[in-house]
Amino acid sequence: MRFSTLAVVAASAASAVAEDKYLGFNSGATTDAGVIKKQADFEKEFAAQQKLTGAPGVFNAVRLYTNIQPTTESSPEPIEAFAAAIKTKTKLLLGMWTSGTKSVDGELSALEKAIKTYGKDFTDLVVGISVGSEDLYRSSADGVSNKAGVGAEASVLTQFIKDTRARLSGTALKNTPIGHVDTWTAWTNSSNAEFIEAVDFLGADLYPYYESGANIGLNNAVENAFPIFETAMNATIKAAGNKPVWITETGWPTTGPTWNSAVPSNKNAEKYWQEVGCQYFGQLHTFWYIQRDSNPDNEMKFGLSPKLDGTPLYNLTCPSVPKKTTSSSSTSNSTSSGNGTSTTGSGNSTGSGSANSSTSAPEGVSAGAFTAVSKTTLVLSAVFAVAAWML
Incomplete structure (x- = not known):
């Protein structure tokens, strides 16, 4: 009797926690043809992602790259995605572009205008703010070698985060978690350890497709995608300490060139979704790359529903089997500092676990156009501790 009751409590607690984890997509400022998106374009995109056939939940959040x-x-002026999010009740992980800049004044000015214009209808949708995207990777030796574009150093990003907190201190977003998005190799680089103290959360861009094998010791065929992803995620969680980790970019391309042993195809993208995505949906805040492509410069196309009609290119139904046991799902990674999280998008990177564009402009915008581990585990641990005591 006690076991049955505890099982019900555990199931209920796990369900409640899972519902607290955001499911979303990345969204660039332009279409894949380089056309600047207007409010109607964003509305169509945000509405479509909430009705994807076979999806394991409602994808009602988006990650942006710029305000x-x-x-x-x-x-x-505020990006028109804001008005579209209000219309479609879509949660927002805001992005602030910081690569190659000396100030985030423009980003903050646009955000302040949005707060004043839209008020609570807007601020209630904001779940976090990412100050920068893959800047640490671009400024690293690997990023320079791969010609990933202009980045920003940790000291610069730290100042931008301080500026952001100061400017928002008197607004409705004053308690919004502020973090940064980067590759797992950037987060695990010991030279960036001090920067981790400056953020409320770590946004991790993880792409087994782009791995060379040098960092993890496995070739990057889709059959190895889960162990590669898990290894990278666990390393990021370890580096994060008590800071929550969000999955801010991941995916597998449906078309494009083979990258080492990784082959783009609908079949492989489906396998990646089911074997990697389905293991983490509901466990960590997750922003998939991508519903419809928005980076004209990238040969690899990741869009899983390019027609925005709710019909995916492959099966999104998650297998009805227990989730795999991973060290990331049993690590006590605190989420007490808040919820919350932009990217250069998919481009070319070797061994970084990221998809980086060679442009230093926000996702889907040409350079010329733009001058925490799962709460579920913690709850279940407590439940089973009580179970042991009662028995």
Whole structure:
């Protein structure tokens, strides 16, 4: 009797926690043809992702790369994705572009205008703010070698985060978690350990497809995707200490060139979704790359529903089998500092576990156009501790 009751409590607790984990996609500022998105384009995209056939939950969150609507840089205006999110009730992981800049004043000005214009309808949707995207990777030796574009050093990003907190201190977003998005190799680089103290969360971009094998010791065929992802994730969680880790980019391309042993195809993208995505959905906040491609410069296309009609290119149904046992799901990674999380998008990177564009402009915007481990585990641990005591 006690066992049955505890089982019900455990199941209920796990379900409640899982519902607290965001499911979303990345969303660039342009279409894959380089056309700047307007509010109607974002509305169509956000509405479509919430009705994907076979999806294991409602994907009602998006990760953006910038707060600024392209072409308004001289007098920054809020990106039209904000109005679309309000219309479609879509959660927002805001992005601030920091590569190659000396200030985030423009990004913050656009954000302040949005707060003033939309008020609570907007601020209630914001789940986090990412100050920068893959800047540490781009400024690293690997990033320079791979010609990943202009990045930003940890000291610069730390100041940008301080500036952001100061500017938002008197607004409705004053308690919003502020973090940074980067590759797992950037987060696990000991030279960036001090920077981790400056963020509320770590956004991790993880792409087994782009791994060379040098970092993990496995070739990057799709059959090895889960152990590669798990190894990278666990290393990031270890580096994070008590800071929560979010999955801010991951996916497998459906078309494009073979990368070492990794072959793009619908079949392999489905296998990756089911063997990697389905293990982490509901466990960590997850922003998949991508519903419809938005980076014209990338040969690899990751879009899983390019027509935005709710029909995916492959089966999104998660297998009805127990999740694999991973060290990441049993690590006590605190989420007390908040919830929350932009990217260069998929481009070319070797061994970084990331998909990096060679441009230093936000995802889907040409350079010329733009001058925590699962709470489920913690709850279940407590439940089973009580079970042991009662028995």
